[in-house]
Amino acid sequence: MADLDPISAVHQAVEDRLKVFFPKWHMEPVPAVLTLQEFTTLMGRTPWIGIAWTGFTPDAKSGRQLHGSHVLRLTMALKNPGRGGRFTGDQHAPGLYPAFATLIGALQGHTLPGHGTIAITKADQSFADGYGDKSVALGIVEISVGPQAFSAPFGALADAPAFVALVATYETSDGATVTDTISMGSP
Template identity: 35%
Template sequence: MDLALAPIRTIEPAIKARLRLAFPSKVFQIERIPPVLTIEEFKRVVRLTPFIGLAWLGIKPDPASGRQLAAAMRWRLVMIVKASSSLEARFKGDTRDIGMDAMIDVAVALLQGAVFDGIGASAVTGAEAVFVDGWADEATVVANLDFEVRYQFSLAALQLKTIDDFKSLHVTWLNADSPEGGAVDAPQTVQPNL
């Protein structure tokens, strides 16, 4: 099985490269993070400000997809800024930091309508200020920017060719039509009607 062309694995570095056009590594930390940060994880990343966390949220399939999945892959940027001088600098920036207002505006401009070669186009779906429960540092501001990347994916890209390739997926099929009314394991061998 070849996972090199799997959608999530392919799009993550492309998103980071797009963000690096305006958020250089000498100033901005960009890391992959879970969509919900624990307070301990937040304490770690807030020390890296200005920080951009890239979180995968899920996939929204097109109901009209056929054998090839057409879907929107949902992502979130978690942006964190800590004031380096006055509290207003959290939003407007100063000589040392960009500020949250500009971070949001620039990220929206980078991601709205961006075309990722071989993958698809992105669209911003929302942005909002958020707070972290249990965090009382007024110098810190946090915002989320949600976007999605439209793409198509086929099982053929994984290059599953042998029985061992398919067995490596460890798929368990459930059958809701059992005599007891609950789901039961179905056989692992599928005989196609030819």
């Protein structure tokens, strides 16, 4: 049922876009905050980009159907044996600054069909506390993708196994409790 999951779909769309510009870089989903052990494991596959979904920011006027933007954090890590080369790049390996410029240029303002438009919300250098390799350079780029409705279409949900109905119970302004049942196959 991965095709029903809007988070996985946005993640995959961002990764597909990045692979065009970073074809030799390792990419994978990562937690928003990496442990030192996770980070050390990933450093064996540099250069890499970790993609973390950090949340969903709803629009103020969403109503009953949630609309808003997905927020993702992209962590870039690379190694370069030259102390200056880790930032500017050289004949040995890519540098952090050119990688930042490429990633920002590839994503800012790009529309992912069905998901919304990408906006860079922050780009910054970073570090891994406790990791002492001086050839490593790290960067964080935070993006927003939207606006998008955070739900699957009812037609797709109707095809999901064992999905019979959507039931919502809520209180009205006068204190009455209302239950709304939407059976699949009916509007």
